[in-house]
Amino acid sequence: MRRTLFESLHRGTLTEPAPPRDAETAALVAELDRAALRRLGRSLAIRAVDAGSCNGCELEIIALGNVLYDLERFGLKLVASPRHADVLLVTGPMTRNMSAATRLAYEAMPAPKFVVAVGDCGRDGGVFAASPHCLGGTAAVLPVTLTIPGCPPAPAALLRGLIGLLG
Amino acid sequence: MIGSPMPPPCSADAPVMVDAAGWRAAGAALAAGADAALAAGQRVLVAVWAAPDDAGTRVHLATRRADGGDLAVIALRAEDGSYPSIGRHHPGAILMERALQDASGLRAEGLPDPRPWLDHERDFAFLPAEGEGLHRIPVGPIHAGTIEPGHFRFTVNGETIVRLEARLGYTHKGTLGLMRGTTPDAASRLAGRVSGDSTVAYAWAFARAVEAARELAVPRRASALRGVMAELERLANHAGDFGAICNDAGFPLINAHAGALRETILRQAEACFGHRLMMDRIVPGGVAADLAPASAASLRAELPSWLARFERLVDLYGKTASLQDRVVGAGRLAPDLARRLGCGGYVGRAAGQDFDARRNAPYPPYDRRMPDIPVLASGDVDARARIRSAEIRASVALIGDLLGDLMGDLAAGDIRAPLPESEAEAFGCALVEGFRGDVFAAVRLRGAVVADAFLRDPSWFLWPALEAVIEGNIVADFPLCNKSFNAAYSGCDL
Numbered sequence: 001m002r003r004t005l006f007e008s009l010h011r012g013t014l015t016e017p018a019p020p021r022d023a024e025t026a027a028l029v030a031e032l033d034r035a036a037l038r039r040l041g042r043s044l045a046i047r048a049v050d051a052g053s054c055n056g057c058e059l060e061i062i063a064l065g066n067v068l069y070d071l072e073r074f075g076l077k078l079v080a081s082p083r084h085a086d087v088l089l090v091t092g093p094m095t096r097n098m099s100a101a102t103r104l105a106y107e108a109m110p111a112p113k114f115v116v117a118v119g120d121c122g123r124d125g126g127v128f129a130a131s132p133h134c135l136g137g138t139a140a141v142l143p144v145t146l147t148i149p150g151c152p153p154a155p156a157a158l159l160r161g162l163i164g165l166l167g
Numbered sequence: 168m169i170g171s172p173m174p175p176p177c178s179a180d181a182p183v184m185v186d187a188a189g190w191r192a193a194g195a196a197l198a199a200g201a202d203a204a205l206a207a208g209q210r211v212l213v214a215v216w217a218a219p220d221d222a223g224t225r226v227h228l229a230t231r232r233a234d235g236g237d238l239a240v241i242a243l244r245a246e247d248g249s250y251p252s253i254g255r256h257h258p259g260a261i262l263m264e265r266a267l268q269d270a271s272g273l274r275a276e277g278l279p280d281p282r283p284w285l286d287h288e289r290d291f292a293f294l295p296a297e298g299e300g301l302h303r304i305p306v307g308p309i310h311a312g313t314i315e316p317g318h319f320r321f322t323v324n325g326e327t328i329v330r331l332e333a334r335l336g337y338t339h340k341g342t343l344g345l346m347r348g349t350t351p352d353a354a355s356r357l358a359g360r361v362s363g364d365s366t367v368a369y370a371w372a373f374a375r376a377v378e379a380a381r382e383l384a385v386p387r388r389a390s391a392l393r394g395v396m397a398e399l400e401r402l403a404n405h406a407g408d409f410g411a412i413c414n415d416a417g418f419p420l421i422n423a424h425a426g427a428l429r430e431t432i433l434r435q436a437e438a439c440f441g442h443r444l445m446m447d448r449i450v451p452g453g454v455a456a457d458l459a460p461a462s463a464a465s466l467r468a469e470l471p472s473w474l475a476r477f478e479r480l481v482d483l484y485g486k487t488a489s490l491q492d493r494v495v496g497a498g499r500l501a502p503d504l505a506r507r508l509g510c511g512g513y514v515g516r517a518a519g520q521d522f523d524a525r526r527n528a529p530y531p532p533y534d535r536r537m538p539d540i541p542v543l544a545s546g547d548v549d550a551r552a553r554i555r556s557a558e559i560r561a562s563v564a565l566i567g568d569l570l571g572d573l574m575g576d577l578a579a580g581d582i583r584a585p586l587p588e589s590e591a592e593a594f595g596c597a598l599v600e601g602f603r604g605d606v607f608a609a610v611r612l613r614g615a616v617v618a619d620a621f622l623r624d625p626s627w628f629l630w631p632a633l634e635a636v637i638e639g640n641i642v643a644d645f646p647l648c649n650k651s652f653n654a655a656y657s658g659c660d661l
Contacts, residue, residue: 050313052316
């Protein structure tokens with residue numbers, strides 16, 4: 001273990017610079033409630049909720065925590081309880097069977113709070129939009145502040161969107 | 168079994184229609200093999216599902232030989248809304264039949280546990296556990312980490328788990344219903360989203376079922392490319408999960424390095440095939456993305472460094488006493504139970520079940536390039552982690568061999584064969600070894616559309632095993648055991 005730790009110390013960091021802003025995200029972010037975000041400051045606590053995804057989006061959200069993206073250096077932190085969260089990060093086409101639990105998680109969050117819909121499924125149900133077992137995206141149940149499309153969105157796209165929330 | 172000729176593919180002749188007596192006999196024959204050592208030629212359960220047909224609903228039972236992959240499917244027309252339960256004879260079928268009941272409205276006569284599974288509108292009661300000092304811990308459907316949703320109901324005595332019951336169905340999307348009436352290409356996109364971490368395995372299984380139905384031979388270059396994608400998927404998942412298992416044992420250092428390795432693999436996948444998870448790259452008839460020679464060379468050049476990075480972690484894993492203390496002996500699955508439930512993948516192979524579809528039901532390119540298949544007997548968290556590390560070594564070697572073929576005698580050639588136009592109705596099925604175990608796909612084509620399809624995740628046989636092995640462990644070891652199984656939620660919820 002000493003060898004691994006020692007080498008890690010000397011090799012320098014693997015973490016990559018923040019992804020550049022793109023026009024698309026900038027436009028989305030322009031519509032946010034700036035006053036509310038200012039009250040939250042330079043840090044956001046995020047609760048991820050899978051509302052019926054195939055787990056592809058979860059894989060890329062988990063990747064945000066690896067050393068290359070290192071989500072937490074931006075003041076963005078995934079938290080375990082919605083009661084600690086400022087942002088609900090929702091994936092999946094909003095299955096009927098997850099709609100009640102997702103709503104409860106949102107209601108448990110203190111205001112001001114924001115909902116980010118992740119992936120093509122979170123946007124509008126994606127390939128599952130026509131299913132009678134899905135409600136068709138996050139907005140069917142919750143007020144959505146920001147949508148990060150993709151199937152699944154790459155970690156860099158997720159990072160751009162979430163950093164955009166910080167202003 | 169090794170070196171035996173390729174079994175005939177599951178063809179348009181299947182399924183064989185049987186009457187209720189024939190169906191019962193097939194179910195009872197599965198049970199006979201569950202108790203004793205499986206005799207040669209004994210058949211084991213692959214899947215049980217229902218599909219609408221012109222005259223009502225048919226139930227299907229897919230089996231394979233215990234040591235082989237020669238799939239056989241029988242079907243029974245369900246009269247009066249019911250059929251004889253397979254779960255009555257074979258415990259591994261119970262969850263699938265609970266889902267079947269909810270999805271089709273049929274009643275499985277004699278099913279030991281008829282409670283709803285996918286249908287959350289109906290009343291549901293967890294199994295009782297009674298005794299002095301017991302209390303219950305409800306967890307989920309939303310869990311503390313970023314994972315799929317499902318409910319776990321623990322009954323504990325102090326720190327010790329007396330009973331665990333998993334209740335899933337939260338991510339039920341009606342995927343199979345959406346596949347009906349679409350084209351094979353559109354259905355393939357849905358198949359690739361049954362479980363995102365296994366998108367390559369699912370798309371491949373579905374494509375092979377379609378190809379079996381239409382008796383279509385896939386170009387050899389396409390098969391080799393499919394193999395590279397499937398092994399990259401296996402590598403990325405095994406690397407990520409190996410780290411996550413260590414993380415859940417309180418050792419994040421390995422997780423940090425394994426996470427970086429996983430990211431390296433996914434970036435190579437994107438560079439080679441245009442998508443990090445390689446979604447929609449396998450299509451009926453072949454593949455949708457070719458591998459450029461420069462990408463193939465770059466991937467091949469990187470393989471030794473991946474292995475070197477990983478071996479350092481395995482070394483650290485084995486030498487860290489505090490980590491070994493958590494994983495050795497935890498969540499032990501007895502080989503006998505693994506066999507009774509039909510556990511496949513790294514869970515089964517860590518508990519003495521010597522089955523891997525790539526070897527036992529070989530399909531191209533594995534008929535030419537067969538990986539080493541590791542098997543252990545101890546069945547604990549440590550064995551599952553070690554099976555994964557051995558499979559990482561095997562996959563790296565296999566990718567190297569396949570790339571050699573792709574840059575050698577398969578350097579040129581078609582990557583997709585067109586589906587023959589046919590008005591005929593045809594059935595096909597296939598077994599593909601995903602990272603988690605064997606994925607089964609069945610499809611019935613009618614002309615140019617999918618009449619119905621079924622996809623069976625390996626996790627159907629893992630969830631009951633997880634419930635069983637956790638008994639007697641402490642609550643704090645559940646995340647560790649759960650991660651070492653890494654059963655899919657969406658894969659079963661469909």
